[in-house]
Amino acid sequence: MTADGHTDRAALTSEQDRKTTLSADLPTAQPAPSATAPAERPSATATQARSVSLRELRAFYGREEQLKGIDLEFEANQVTAIIGPSGCGKSTMIRCINRMHEEIPGARAEGRVLLDGTDVYDPSVDVVAVRRMIGMVFQKANPFPTMSIFDNVASGLRLTGRRRDLDLRVEQALRGAGLWDEVSSRLSEPGVSLSGGQQQRLCIARSLAVEPEVILMDEPCSALDPIATLKIEELIDQLKQQITIVIVTHNMQQAARVADRTAFMLGGELVEVGPTGRIFTNPNDPRTEEYVTGKFG
C-alpha cells in the first residue's frame, strides 16, 4: 500500500482524529495531531477530493439481494450521476458507500468500497470516520427542528467533537452552499423556518461544514421547484472543484446538465457507465438506449 494509503487508513481508523488534519495528504506526511490545524487551514481549498471505487459490491436486505456485484469508479473532483428506474438499487448503492446501508436492521453489504485505496468496509476502519469523509444529502431536506440555522450548520462539527472557530466554519459552509447572503442576518432563527430549497441548501451547508471529501446526493432536488433545483445544480458545479460528488437522480435532464460521467443501473446491476454526453447520445448497451429515450422507467 502506498504511503498515501497508509495516511488514509490512519485517518479512517483514528479515533482521536478530532485533531487530525485530513488535508495532510502529501505522500510523506503523517496525520499530525495539531491543535492549530483548523486555523491554519485556508478556506475552501482545504479538502482534497478523493476517488471512490466499488469492487464487486453486493447489498442485501435480509436474504434479498438488491445489488448484484457492482464495479464502478467515481473520479475525484468530478460529478457522477447514477440514473435508472425506481427500485434499480441507486439509493442502496450510494448508501453502501458511506456505510449507511447497514444502519437498516437486517441489511448488510459485501464487497469493497475503496476510498483512495482504503476499503471502508475493512474491520479496522472506524465507520464514524468514514462518514465524516463521505457526506450525504438526502432526498427530503432534514434540518434538525430544534436548532437554529447556525446550530444546524454547526451540528456536524459539534457532533464530531470539533468546536473551534465555529463562526468561521459555519460562514464558510454557508457561503459554500450559496446560502450565506440569504441567511446571514438571521442565523438564530429556526432551521425549519426556511423554504424547501433553502432547507436543502442548509443541509448541504451542514455536510460541507465537516469538510468531507466526497458528497453523496440522493435525489436532492426531487422535492424542489425548478428555480431551487437550478440553484443547487449551480452549487454542484462549483463544489466539484473541491469535492467528489455522486448524485442519484431520476431526472435525466439534470444528469445531462450536471454530471461529468453517468452510470445507468437496472435491476441491481450496473449496465453502463461513461461520459455523460456519450451515454445520452450514443450508448453502447441497448437497455441504456431504451431508458434514455424514455421507452421505460
Next chain:
Amino acid sequence: MSPRETASLAALTGDARLRRRRMLNHGMEALATLAALAAVAVLALVIGSVLLKGIGAINLDFFIHSEVPFGQTGGGIANAIVGTVVLVALASLMAIPVGILIGIHTSEFARPRTSAAVRFALDILNGVPTIVTGIFIFGLLVVGNQQSGWAGATALAIVMLPIVARAAQEVLTLVPSTLKEGALALGATRWRSVVRIVLPTAAGGLITGALLAVARVAGETAPLLFTSSIISTTGVSTNPGHALTSIPVRIFELTEGYSSNERAQAWAAALLLIVAVLALNLLARWLYRRASPASSMGTRVR
C-alpha cells in the same frame, strides 16, 4: 290531494312507530348527555367539597409550622410538605433517568419483539396495586432495618417508572428516522446522535411524561404506609435516612385525629394536594402542546 299524494304523504310522515323511534333517539341523547354531566358534576363536587371544607384551615401557619404536640391547637403540615418534596425528588432521580433509558432502548436498539415484551412488562407493572409495591419494598428494605425516606422513595420510583418509560417509548419512537439518519450521516456516533439530536427533539414529550409521573406519585399513600410513615422526629426534616412524613400519609393521620382542628387540617392538606396535582397536570398538558410535532417540526408556511 290526489290519492297518490295522500299515499306518499302517509308513507313519508309515518305513524306511531316513527314517533316511538323519535322518542327513543331523544331519550338516548338525553341519557348520554346526563352521563357526561354527571362526570363533570362528580369532579366539581369533589373539588368543591374539599375546597369548602379545607379553605378555612389554610393560613400561613399551615405552611410554615409542623405538627404541634397532642392537645394543642394550631400547627401545620410544613414537615409533610417538605417530606413529600424530598420523597418525590428522590423517586424522580431514580425513575426518570431509567425511564428515559428504557425509551432509548426501545427506539434505538431493541428488536420489535423485545420492545413489545418490555412494553407489556411496563404495562403490567403500571397495573400493580401500589400497596403491593409498598409491601414489596417493605419486605426488601424495611424488614430487619427501619423505615426510611429511601425506602419510601424507592417504592414511589417503582410506581413512577412505567409512566415515564411508556411516555419515553412513545415519544422517542415518534422522532423521524430521517433526523437520526441525518445525524449519523454527519459522522456522529450512535450515542451522540441520541443525546444531541433525538432527546432534544423529544424533550417536550419526555418532560410531560415526567410531570405526569410526578403528579401521580405526589398523592400516593399506599407505597409510603409501610415504608415511610412512622415518624420519630416531629418538625421539618430532609434526611431520607429515617422515615419522612408526607402529605398523603399526613392526611391519613389527621383524618383520624381527635380534635376538629386536626380534621380541618386534613381537608386543607387534601385541598393543597388536589391543587398541586391539578397544576402539574395542566402544566404537563400545556408543555406538551407547546412542544408538539405540529408546532416545532415542519416548515412554517411562507
